[in-house]
Amino acid sequence: MEAEPVVAGSLTRPCVKCHAQEATLDSRSQPVCRDCFTKFIATKCIKQIGILGKETRPPPSATGSGPAQGTRRYLLGLSLGVSSTVLLHLLNENVEFQLARGRNAPFDLVVVHIDHTQPTTTPTPPSTGPHQPNPTTTTPASRALDPYRRRYPRFTFHCIPPLPSHPYHPAAPHLDSLNSSSSSSSSSSSSSAAASAAASRTDIRRLLTRRALLAAARAHGCQALLLGHSTTALAELTLAEAAKGRGFALPWLVRDGPAGVAVGGSGGGSEESGRAEESGNEANEVPVLVYHPLRDALRKELVTYADLVGIADLVADRHPSHQGNGNRNGTANGTANGPAAVVSHRDLSIEDVMARYFADVEENYPSVVANVARTTGKLVRLEDAGGGRCGLCGLPLDEGGDERWRGELGLGAPARIGNGERESRLCYGCERSTAG
Amino acid sequence: MAPALCANCKTERALIKRPKNHAKLCKGCFIKLFEDEVHHTITSSQLFYPGEKVAIGASGGKDSTVLASVLKTLNERHGYGLELVLLSIDEGIKGYRDDSLETVKRNAVQYGMPLKVVGYDELYGWTMDQVVEAIGKKGNCTYCGVFRRQALDRGAKMLGIKHVVTGHNADDVAETVLMNLLRGDLARLSRSTSIVTGDSRSEVKRSKPLKYAYEKEIVLYAHYKKLDYFSTECIYSPEAFRGSARGLVKQLERIRPTAILDIVRSGEDMARLVPGETSSSCACKGQTSAVMALAEDDIGGCGSQTGRARGDEMAAMDKQLRENEAHEGLEIDVAKAMAKNQKDGGQKHRELPLRSGDGPSKGFARQVLRNCKRCGYMSSQEICQACMLLEGLNKNRAQIQI
Ligand SMILES: [Zn+2]
Numbered sequence: 114m115e116a117e118p119v120v121a122g123s124l125t126r127p128c129v130k131c132h133a134q135e136a137t138l139d140s141r142s143q144p145v146c147r148d149c150f151t152k153f154i155a156t157k158c159i160k161q162i163g164i165l166g167k168e169t170r171p172p173p174s175a176t177g178s179g180p181a182q183g184t185r186r187y188l189l190g191l192s193l194g195v196s197s198t199v200l201l202h203l204l205n206e207n208v209e210f211q212l213a214r215g216r217n218a219p220f221d222l223v224v225v226h227i228d229h230t231q232p233t234t235t236p237t238p239p240s241t242g243p244h245q246p247n248p249t250t251t252t253p254a255s256r257a258l259d260p261y262r263r264r265y266p267r268f269t270f271h272c273i274p275p276l277p278s279h280p281y282h283p284a285a286p287h288l289d290s291l292n293s294s295s296s297s298s299s300s301s302s303s304s305s306a307a308a309s310a311a312a313s314r315t316d317i318r319r320l321l322t323r324r325a326l327l328a329a330a331r332a333h334g335c336q337a338l339l340l341g342h343s344t345t346a347l348a349e350l351t352l353a354e355a356a357k358g359r360g361f362a363l364p365w366l367v368r369d370g371p372a373g374v375a376v377g378g379s380g381g382g383s384e385e386s387g388r389a390e391e392s393g394n395e396a397n398e399v400p401v402l403v404y405h406p407l408r409d410a411l412r413k414e415l416v417t418y419a420d421l422v423g424i425a426d427l428v429a430d431r432h433p434s435h436q437g438n439g440n441r442n443g444t445a446n447g448t449a450n451g452p453a454a455v456v457s458h459r460d461l462s463i464e465d466v467m468a469r470y471f472a473d474v475e476e477n478y479p480s481v482v483a484n485v486a487r488t489t490g491k492l493v494r495l496e497d498a499g500g501g502r503c504g505l506c507g508l509p510l511d512e513g514g515d516e517r518w519r520g521e522l523g524l525g526a527p528a529r530i531g532n533g534e535r536e537s538r539l540c541y542g543c544e545r546s547t548a549g
Numbered sequence: 550m551a552p553a554l555c556a557n558c559k560t561e562r563a564l565i566k567r568p569k570n571h572a573k574l575c576k577g578c579f580i581k582l583f584e585d586e587v588h589h590t591i592t593s594s595q596l597f598y599p600g601e602k603v604a605i606g607a608s609g610g611k612d613s614t615v616l617a618s619v620l621k622t623l624n625e626r627h628g629y630g631l632e633l634v635l636l637s638i639d640e641g642i643k644g645y646r647d648d649s650l651e652t653v654k655r656n657a658v659q660y661g662m663p664l665k666v667v668g669y670d671e672l673y674g675w676t677m678d679q680v681v682e683a684i685g686k687k688g689n690c691t692y693c694g695v696f697r698r699q700a701l702d703r704g705a706k707m708l709g710i711k712h713v714v715t716g717h718n719a720d721d722v723a724e725t726v727l728m729n730l731l732r733g734d735l736a737r738l739s740r741s742t743s744i745v746t747g748d749s750r751s752e753v754k755r756s757k758p759l760k761y762a763y764e765k766e767i768v769l770y771a772h773y774k775k776l777d778y779f780s781t782e783c784i785y786s787p788e789a790f791r792g793s794a795r796g797l798v799k800q801l802e803r804i805r806p807t808a809i810l811d812i813v814r815s816g817e818d819m820a821r822l823v824p825g826e827t828s829s830s831c832a833c834k835g836q837t838s839a840v841m842a843l844a845e846d847d848i849g850g851c852g853s854q855t856g857r858a859r860g861d862e863m864a865a866m867d868k869q870l871r872e873n874e875a876h877e878g879l880e881i882d883v884a885k886a887m888a889k890n891q892k893d894g895g896q897k898h899r900e901l902p903l904r905s906g907d908g909p910s911k912g913f914a915r916q917v918l919r920n921c922k923r924c925g926y927m928s929s930q931e932i933c934q935a936c937m938l939l940e941g942l943n944k945n946r947a948q949i950q951i
Pocket residue numbers: 128129130131132133134145146147148149150
């Protein structure tokens with residue numbers, strides 16, 4: 114802002130960090146200047162990237178199509194929302210910073226947007242590996258990537274459809290309606306059923322987005338999947354997942370670390386192969402890590418940051434017209450947009466309710482929001498819950514919990530999907546979202 | 550248009566859409582299913598033993614009235630052999646309890662159960678009106694809440710009864726789960742979902758047989774059974790974050806009716822994921838009492854308040870957290886520890902930094918349960934909260950008398 118340093122005394126409201134510039138912003142109830150604010154956000158991100166860097170040893174050399182020796186390779190899930198866009202920007206800055214100092218780029222980055230407006234491809238034979246985007250289809254989402262490509266030419270961008278679902282999956286009917294805009298569900302007779310269906314659609318779409326990103330990370334030889342979740346998004350995620358009966362899965366969803374999801378292309382379903390963690394070819398493959406480098410920044414701070422560094426115009430989701438247009442896949446893809454101003458109650462998802470709630474709490478009690486995310490991060494992952502993997506979300510099943518619950522409520526046998534060799538069970542949360 | 554038939558008996562007209570799962574039922578089947586489900590909860594948790602003397606915490610409100618009615622019915626139908634007593638607490642707020650106590654008195658006659666009304670003055674030597682007089686209107690919520698939490702136990706003890714059942718329903722439990730997530734209080738979270746509170750060392754066991762019953766179904770049950778209850782709003786009862794959590798639960802229920810039970814399920818599962826709880830948490834074997842809870846942490850009871858004090862408490866916690874952050878550089882520690890944690894395969898959770906001091910979220914340090922030195926009530930401190938508050942009050946009274 115000011116070109117020449119000014120003596121603090123001559124400023125009307127000096128920045129509390131540098132004391133050299135006029136404070137133009139409030140950051141965590143302290144007056145700061147623009148430069149110190151952007152540095153503050155960048156530092157929070159870089160700290161996490163540093164932690165990740167130590168976790169991801171460079172891959173062994175020459176594994177065919179694998180990345181160059183010694184280079185870490187990450188995949189960024191880009192929802193086109195504010196948070197993941199900011200993360201992309203910060204990662205780009207980080208690379209440029211290192212290159213400018215004559216060092217190697219600290220990592221390669223593959224940017225992937227999961228586009229639910231593209232038709233889900235029919236199941237491909239497992240041998241074909243990563244599913245490729247159909248180059249002939251252009252969707253609003255794939256066009257929305259063009260400005261990103263221009264702005265960050267260093268990175269490669271992919272716009273891909275969600276994974277084909279499990280061939281026998283009862284959720285398949287839901288998937289067809291995932292793409293339909295919310296208004297088309299108005300033909301539904303019962304409004305509460307419509308509301309439930311909207312919540313289930315959002316939930317399943319979110320799960321499939323996550324699985325698709327993990328599969329893409331695996332396919333691109335990436336050691337980690339980076340998601341743009343802010344502190345606020347993680348707090349929302351915590352309460353939303355708890356509300357959907359996924360309390361058991363929370364440590365996998367909120368904490369950084371191994372994905373815990375069976376990534377395999379078409380469902381990763383069977384309990385035997387689920388135990389081998391991933392696609393099965395190489396049982397001792399290192400699992401993909403999931404990291405949330407923006408976990409220490411509030412959403413409103415990321416919105417401010419996007420404005421300050423001039424990337425707000427990239428963000429498609431900021432425009433309400435994009436709501437319900439395939440980008441409402443919520444936090445799993447790192448969406449950072451606040452909730453749309455007016456949505457009829459029947460179209461609200463559980464994620465929407467939490468987004469509205471935390472937008473309010475974040476404004477007035479930011480430390481409460483941060484505390485939610487931090488506390489949930491302490492929950493332990495029960496690695497050996499005894500039940501293989503869920504056929505839909507791919508997360509570990511909770512055998513003991515399921516059994517106790519059925520006993521407490523006097524319920525019958527658990528839901529299973531598929532049949533024969535492909536049969537697998539659903540976790541409690543997925544059972545709820547596929548119940549119809 | 551032909552009227553829909555009951556999904557259960559398929560003979561009667563369906564009159565009721567069950568709030569819990571939208572099943573269409575006739576009146577008789579709804580009542581029967583509701584009772585059967587409570588019976589299942591009672592038997593699967595082995596809540597009672599034959600001949601047990603049980604006090605029903607009775608406020609005259611819908612929850613405790615339904616609880617009394619259902620327990621009477623089930624006790625006779627299934628031969629539990631329970632000796633049921635209604636236990637009411639009189640806070641000593643002039644006018645406030647008059648109507649609800651009248652209701653409870655009628656219930657005692659209707660259900661043929663003995664009724665015991667215990668006053669705060671008997672239990673603590675102070676009525677709430679006297680407390681308000683002594684300390685003013687501000688801050689008396691704390692007193693009422695703390696006194697209320699112990700009142701039933703102390704009252705039961707006076708009657709020589711070792712088991713108190715309360716009317717807490719699934720909505721209350723769901724609310725408590727969300728509230729503790731919002732407060733970042735894992736220790737309380739891990740206890741909030743258990744059906745029984747108190748362990749072998751506490752003199753009075755508390756349980757909530759309606760833990761899985763939806764509030765809306767309780768209202769329906771009371772309506773169709775034509776139960777005599779009193780709807781009251783507690784005037785002194787704001788508990789931290791509860792109103793806020795309540796609002797969320799209501800919204801979620803509208804979107805997905807099963808959400809209330811789903812939250813309860815999440816809470817039960819998360820209880821096993823709290824560091825320090827995990828060792829004992831292969832809960833599959835220890836059927837009866839998955840997690841025992843401190844009765845001190847139990848749900849406060851009456852509140853129909855909707856977030857009246859939310860602002861104050863969130864603000865206070867926000868401020869406290871900020872101070873903690875400033876002091877401890879906590880974020881950095883956690884990040885480091887987590888990185889380390891992951892390297893070790895996530896097994897070393899015990900090494901996470903424990904927050905010390907009296908911050909609003911004390912992390913998950915396992916609390917040592919003990920008995921209050923003065924009153925014997927189970928407490929995490931040497932002197933329980935009620936006795937601490939009483940000490941202050943009595944000091945104050947002594948000074949005034951001088
Ligand atoms: Zn500055």
